[in-house]
Amino acid sequence: MIDDEDEATCFLRFVDSRWCRWTRTLLYWSCMKLTLHQTQHRDTVLIVAGDFNRANLKRAAPNFHQHITCPTMGGRTLDHCYTQFKDCYKAQSRPPFGKSNHVAIFLMPRSKQRLKQEDPVQQDVMYWMDRTVASLQDTLDEADLDMFIRSSDDVNVFMEAVVGFIWKLADDIVHKTVIRTFPNQKSWVDKTVHDALRSCSAVYNLGLASGNMDEYKAASYSMHRVVKEAKRCYRKKLESQFHQSGSRSL
Helix, strand or coil: CCCCCCCEEEECCCCCCCHHHHHHHHHHHHHHHHHHHHHHHCCEEEEEEECCCCCCCCHHHCCCCCCCCCCCCCCCCEEEEEEECCCCEEEEEEECCCCCCCEEEEEECCCCCCCCCCCEEEEEEEECCCCHHHHHHHHHCCCCCCHHHHHCHHHHHHHHHHHHHHHHHHHCEEEEEEEECCCCCCCCHHHHHHHHHHHHHHHHHHHHHCCCCCCHHHHHHHHHHHHHHHHHHHHHHHHHHHCCCCCCCC
């Protein structure tokens, strides 16, 4: 049994259903271990899988539900998979691995993925570059800001006019681009991560064609480093925003 604070997986194998006493003992022992772990970690997802032969865990643990309904060996369903959630997986039969006499089972979640629930969102973003900032700064230096002071004595009107003028300059000077945001896209995924993923996929395809996967291993390690660095930069960005105590930046 592999324990974790968020997930626990238990693999069991019942040799023969004729050993009724040992089968019943092992079932109740497994139920006690699962109950103890569930009591200590109430948010844990418990998964019990294995070759149950003719045993049935639901007799000892009624709160667990079996998800494999298709035959796994001949016309019998000997392999079971139990969780605390009812009707959360749909079992599909796959060819067996190697010389195994049991078929492989693919458990597909019944819930609809978030990526398929919502459509990608397109939005216009400003692409700031060094020359764009310099051009905007030159335009502001040449602008006659005194005309806003002479236009009104009200501070609020003056501030609104200046801010609107600056936004108009930025809208005319700064280059805009259209990006697509997917529902399942992580906030820390940036251009470097996308480039690393594309590079890793290209090297993987070349490795399949040539039979040499050494370059793919190096690209995979490089991709993991890029992802780790992207997460670190995003965490640092969020921490700096919290330290600045600026609600507008959040």
